[in-house]
Amino acid sequence: MAKTHQVGVAMDFSPTSKLALRWAIDNLINKNDHIIMINVQPLSADHTRKELFEDNGSPLVPLEELREINFTKQYGIARDSEVIDILENASKTKGARAMAKVYWGDPREKLCSAVEDLHLDSLVVGSRGLGPIKRVLLGSVSKHVVANASCPVTVVKGMQPSKSRN
Structure with missing residues (x-):
């Protein structure tokens, strides 16, 4: 029996993070694997679940609960139907188990x-x-994670806008 893989995808609901989610599903996810959408909220966020789970993050939230409006209110994350559709499709077509965790x-x-x-x-x-310049001022999340995470990290670059030539 094949080993079940745990694949995390950092999700801030930007176009690039959605591209990363699609890439992970297309390239890393197989039957029975777990794909975990990881969202990190700022410490200044004030949501009902933060008090309970601030130190270690929320419990794993199954895909069924991600669809509910209550989830977005409790955790303060965007209810993004595109992300839910991507995860549901991975669940149906690849046989993967999709879930989320908020930190x-x-x-x-x-x-x-x-x-x-x-x-x-x-x-x-x-x-x-x-x-x-912005990378120096703001810091690069992906660069830090690549250098410090204890598992392989894939950085998916966003599409560069095409430059028109005159």
Whole structure:
């Protein structure tokens, strides 16, 4: 019997993180694997579940609960029908089990913690494509995670807008 893999995908609901989710499903997910959408909320977020789960993150939330409006209110994350559709499709077509986990804090640190906490075999993150100056000022989440996570990390770059030539 094949080993079940735990694949995490950092999700901030940006186009690049959705691209990373699609990439993970297309390239890493097989039958019975677990795909875990990982969302990191800022410490300043004030939601009903933060008090309970601030230190270690929320419990794993199954796909069925992600569809519910209550979930988005309790955890303060976007109810994104595109992401839910992507996860449902992976569940149906690949036989994967989709779920989510919410953390609060610095995304760089929390994503590295999630690797250990969730026993991830692989983590996929999107690249915001910051220029060199913004990267120095804001820090690169993907660069930090690649350097510090204890599992393989794939960085999916977003589509570059095409430049028109005159």
